[in-house]
Amino acid sequence: MRKHLITVINAAGRAVPLEVNGQPVVPYKGVGKHRPEGNKYGPPIATCIDFPDNGNKSVETLKQALIQAGLKDGMTISTHHHFRNGDLIANQIFDIAAELGIKDLVWFPSASFDCHTPLIKYLSDGTIHHIEGSMNGALGHFASEGKMKGVGVLRSHGGRYQAMQDGEVKIDIAVIAAPAADTFGNANGLDGPAACGLLGFALADAQYASKVIVVTDHVVPFPCWPWQIQGNYVDYVVKVDKVGIPEKIVSGTTEITKSPDRLLLAELTARFCEEAGIIRDGFSFQAGAGGTALSIGIYFADLLRAKGIKSRFARGGSNKYLVEMLEEGLVDFILDGQTFDLEGVRSMRENHGHVDTSPFTSYNYHSKGNFAQLVDVVILGATEVDIQFNANVVTHSDGALLHGIGGWQNCLFAKCTILPVPLFRDRIPVIRDHVTTLCGPGELIDVIVTERGIAINPLRHDLLDSLKDSSLPIRTIQELKDEAEKICGVPAAAKFDDEIIAVIKWVDGTVIDSVRRLSVT
């Protein structure tokens, strides 16, 4: 199906198909240029007639629940990454599907992890037709080698919500693994042996899927409160022995960096924010969970303490450092999209100001605004940037698809977007003439911080003005690129075949770029 896709050049100059997996798609038109038409998707109307009077929706096994939900060829099945690399449920679904001889399923995860590598056998034997979601590590390699039957579709967390809301993706069966649930289907991630914090990535699935199965290892009496997932959306509840591996739920990158290079990036970023006037009473920020981002949070905390001011809210994945800031009173609210460690889970359970958010509140672009745009400064990573400030987060410079988009695209709408990146990785320069894969348009990326200088997007006259007398090493992006190439040489471009193995959606559902099969020569 993907072999002979007709492509057009989109507004970003990238060749993208007009059809993906047999469905028409819209090429990217530019930031804020695509206006959606029509109405939101409405899932089938349910009725209490079909549900037990006593509210008990228990089903003995996941297999039974999938059969009752009508599992059949070609369906779209969704799962979620609240347990990250400790997920035990997604693989089971496809084990069951394979056992039942089901073919051509679409897997629509909110993200995939190493633990999902066993699914390669189902991508190979036709149980799974393709993945719509992140393809990390081995799954990414498998796709990059052109081995997946269909074309992968990568979306941001907000884009995933948008796709369901707008009816671009219709989920037949959503399977929501939950640390705690009652038999009516109310569920949360706060209690039970596999407590993981919030279940926000499953919100859209609960709202829009035709059938919803909650799987838990910790059944509590009605009501399971808070009901991060509302039982009124749930068809079946399955009790299993173990829903997730707690020790793998915690993200691997929740310690501050000890690398001197990364600490320098963190310090430069924090100093930039201060000199740009961003760190003021009531400001807001989002930093990821990587070591550099965590270190920036530490710098912010020091600055707030020194100035005797506080931040109104911090967005993003929560961790022990953010929780410390909250509990010390340096920040009023954590608007949490994903809980990265057990201190985050505890805090969400205990602190009024630690708030459970979702891709709907934070990221959905087809909405009446969202939270991401209210953030004063967001600090993100990238695998590559280019001299137009465009950035890539999904492929490496060798062209292999290895990461998902996460909330990255959505966060670019913050008032100031900063990408701290090393000037080179493994002697391969990070700043290119053109990014291998376009994930974020340069007009939304304001500042690139490297260990050898900081480049401000020329569109940001205000930032250039604020920093014009700075002692910080402000450079042009071309200067930074030249310096890297002086040290490492000009990097070779990745080698691709023509075949499109995945497309990258923009936040509005349009296709911003394609990923091609790695050349085997």
Place this chain on the structure above:
Amino acid sequence: MRKHLITVINAAGRAVPLEVNGQPVVPYKGVGKHRPEGNKYGPPIATCIDFPDNGNKSVETLKQALIQAGLKDGMTISTHHHFRNGDLIANQIFDIAAELGIKDLVWFPSASFDCHTPLIKYLSDGTIHHIEGSMNGALGHFASEGKMKGVGVLRSHGGRYQAMQDGEVKIDIAVIAAPAADTFGNANGLDGPAACGLLGFALADAQYASKVIVVTDHVVPFPCWPWQIQGNYVDYVVKVDKVGIPEKIVSGTTEITKSPDRLLLAELTARFCEEAGIIRDGFSFQAGAGGTALSIGIYFADLLRAKGIKSRFARGGSNKYLVEMLEEGLVDFILDGQTFDLEGVRSMRENHGHVDTSPFTSYNYHSKGNFAQLVDVVILGATEVDIQFNANVVTHSDGALLHGIGGWQNCLFAKCTILPVPLFRDRIPVIRDHVTTLCGPGELIDVIVTERGIAINPLRHDLLDSLKDSSLPIRTIQELKDEAEKICGVPAAAKFDDEIIAVIKWVDGTVIDSVRRLSVT
């Protein structure tokens, strides 16, 4: 339009129209007999393009917001009764509409109160075509006299959600009066001078209306948390001097009764529950806010204390008595649908176990179950019951439309429904051969408690068995009716013209009965 409605006899034997206000409707088919088809309604897809980058949706005045929302002839405008008789906003909307010369609006309130009596002038001058919602007091009389241009449509709280969800009612502009909000539109009822508790009646409106205006007198910095209304659904935020009159927010009936007759009803009801085995560890109950219901709560509390057990949850409007039970540990959760006094507001703010619910979670029949059906015993009122255990809550025996349905119909799905009613009111017997208006089918009503005896629905063999050796005055409903008529005589039937002035919807959107114009002769 309503003059010559063609009627059919529905499954309850009531003559109902096939068309209301030009829209086709489905006659009632019996409890659990109407199966909905198709998909939920999806409102127009929005886009962040149309909303300010900084998230500030403030508009100077309500008039300006209504104009920007596109107010025009024939639109459906919704408001909510969280402030009950202290609402200041609904009337202003129609003042503005009249000033702008707008005609034929449909007012879709979650309930109306005496404070809305001024709207009669807009029903008279054609600004408002008809009301879909409760018509209390003067508005009910106005409708009953045949003066409303269109046909009124009365729905339960759950039916109101169902109608929006299923697309039977499409709201053009929802105006949500909120005690606290931020300029992004996040709003709650917990803070500010007009704090009223929750805003659950506006949930469906936020989700399904094309345009949503939040009006508040208390703007807080983003984020307004908890966001009972999510700003992502909100188009405009208007700051006014005063959004509600706090002293009128509190329901008038929040003191326990001192009437010996009502205390007897309460005592008989509580004793019945105990003898029927309903009061056991972990049981759940719902009682309204009337004096009798409150007194029953007091009896329940005494029983729980005496037995050393506790209730898992209490549903329904919260008040100081329920809050005392929660704080004493006699009940684990209050699943609150409407906060009836300031102790309820405080408790919702402070107590983890005092939970904000909505007609979606509690009452929607076109859902995958709802909370109402999980309640062990619900105690409700009625204006009339009949010997088939059918009940009426909207008209008096003289035929005048004077009350809304509230959550009454939805609550009938509890495991045991008890109606404590006096045998007569103003010397008019309450038990009739046929209720004047059918609101609740007898098969869902289990027990009628009167001061002179308790009638158990013959369908409930289990209850008849449990109570067969009871010292309580168990009688047949016919015996109770006969006794009342011996004292007061046989009541005259209400006198009606043919003209249908309102219809009563069942929880599934079908028409269970019609209300006709009062005969002027």
